[in-house]
Amino acid sequence: MNLEEIKNSHKLLGTFNYQLGQIDKGYTNRTLYVNLSAKTFAEKPVTELMKQKFIGGRGFGLKLLWDGINDNTKWNDPENELIIAPGPIGGITQYPGAGKSYVVGLSPLTQSAMDSNVGGYFGPFLKFSGWDALEIQGKAERDVILFIDGTKGTVTLEEAPLEELNSHILIEQLTEMYAESEEDKVNVSVVTAGEAAQHTLIGLLNFSFYDTRRKAVRIKQAGRGGLGTVFRDKNIKALVIKSIKIRGDLNNPHDLSTLKKVGKKMHKEILSLDDSQCQMRKAGTTHIVKIMNDYDLLPVCNYKFGSDPNANNITHTVLISKYFNLNGHDECWYGCTLSCAKVINSFKLKTGPYKNKDVIVDGPEYETLSAAGSVLGVFDPEFVIETNFYCDTYGVDTISFGTLTAFVMECYENGVINQDITGGLKLNFGNAEAALELLHQMAKGEGFGVIAGLGIRRMKKLFIEKYGANPDFLQDIGMEVKGLEFSEYVTKESLAQQGGYGLTNKGPQHDEAWVIFMDMVNNQIPTFEDKAEALFYYPMFRTWFSLVGLCKLPWNDIVPADNHTTAEPAKVPEHVQNYVEIYNGVTGSDIDNNELIRQSEVVYNFHRVFNLRMGYGTREFDQVPYRAVGPVTAEEYESRQDRYDRQLKEILDLNTAEKTTEEKVRILRNYREEQYQKLCDAVYLRRGWNSNGIPTLETLQRLGIDFPEVAEVVKKYS
């Protein structure tokens, strides 16, 4: 079927014309509301209060979602929303990593407010088309495309019955369809999900950007929390945006010269130092695989172990030498010299509906090398790449897919489930073919793939109720908190990082806090107070990226040559100062590094209260599975027996020679679980929360978010 036929099949459901307007210091000062059920559109003003308290990006998303739903809204109710917002800095071209946008909605996995960050062009294009956020509510009756034409000031809602659903085809079709010429493709960005997003709860969203050098559409993913599932539940096939041509001054910043000055310094730093530091320009985030393996932090076989000799097969060395094409456009937004978006130009698929096709594969990144590799006991790069491709095109989060499949494999190996239940799939660790078949089943909505696609939390309940599984064992090995699957780090030897995963708003995702090395290796935060301070500062600092539209990577995956001479090198003070100057340069504000943290604290606490409003957000929901804390099984203990025996001897003065492995597992567990509770106490205190993990009214007052509807939620729990 040709594009003309596909386009002619579109049925116009609604049109909205708007004035293109003027961006002022990073803001358009309005948001676009679309109701798919009523087929209506509206322009909402952005108030000064909203900018002061919620800043943008994730902050705007949370505020709009809070106002748009009620206390009983579920993820698949029409009232649930999907909000995409770039933030005030988003879209500048002078500083690396400034093209991020944030997707917010009620998650099918956690049943509460989720945020997921993503590169690609859609977020900045949204702002340059006149909007600080896109807020979508309701459900379409049939598959629709929402098209925002930022060159003309029109929004159209179109029924779109004939396009492919899977992303690698759909984004090509829509880029071709909505661009006026080859040169115009760079001005079009598309958001899509895929077939598996509608049959699982772990759906993701792909955000496109056009790679002019490869003449190909590339994608980045908003992966976490099942927001692609919400997208398909609303019967959205795609969002398409067309922007005016990008220029460096489109944000109309307060002080463009500061952006140029700070940006120039940063580009110089990256170009001169990256090769001797993390080599992000060559390897992207894949360089982390070897490091994690070396430090016993790489998830292997459902996080039982932290390293494996075969991990050498999936490191950056292999990817660079055999797969990555490094001769193109590896930045996912203009001006990012860090250029970590690595790509495989041509990969021949071995399985599935596109078998024998040559495809372009965006990635794999570090998380996927673990999720589609080591955590499954698989160390075949070709399997990882194939899984990466199919997860993206089907619209499935690689992290949740890998972590839940590893859980399934451990259940299978322990007889919790068997081939009768899996429909014949032999889901042992290392069985790459079975794992891929599970993914294909998710896309088709068939077989055991439907059960696996529910996520670990729901699988645990099902296996207990239907198959009589031991609930304690499943709780110990099921790597999820709040319903979200763990991202890809082993935390057994870092108490602080256990909190970095457990004491989060959205669930165990490393973009909030990653303090393993400070804690476990550097031993810089030995006391509970030290750990609590780290679990205050770093989550707040990282939250700020999500408010303004920045990527985290240029903060500390490259550091100034003299960074080690500063008082707190882990914070990379010079880069923090860069961010302060850029924020002030765009918005005309006069913040310092303390105000930066306070801005984040406002939104972070608001998110915590949001969780509370939805029935979560208390201490019980911050608990982590024991697999994240210590060895669950004798096999795990004995694999690192010297380490654990030494700890029992040094910390608890235990004569390990007199104890069986099972006794030692139990004693170590009692100790470590007690430590985790002490950590919770310390962190809650530092964050201004009560012992049940609830922000106190004094904290809300200090932050200026003691709005009646917010205070009311907290008072219910006081």
Place this chain on the structure above:
Amino acid sequence: MIKVNGRDYPWRAELSVKQLLAEMNFTFPLIIVVINGKTVPKDEFTCTVIENGDDIQAIHLICGG
């Protein structure tokens, strides 16, 4: 005996910073080594010999994922 990041580690004569990092499997490239409060430049890791009783900080500058 020496201290490495606050933990005891057996000392031996002629132990260099480079050898220590290799023995600890500290392979991360962004690492700062401080001996008794004094930073050791990276290009001196091979020639810097550790003395018995030294207090060594091997700080990895990695905060994320």
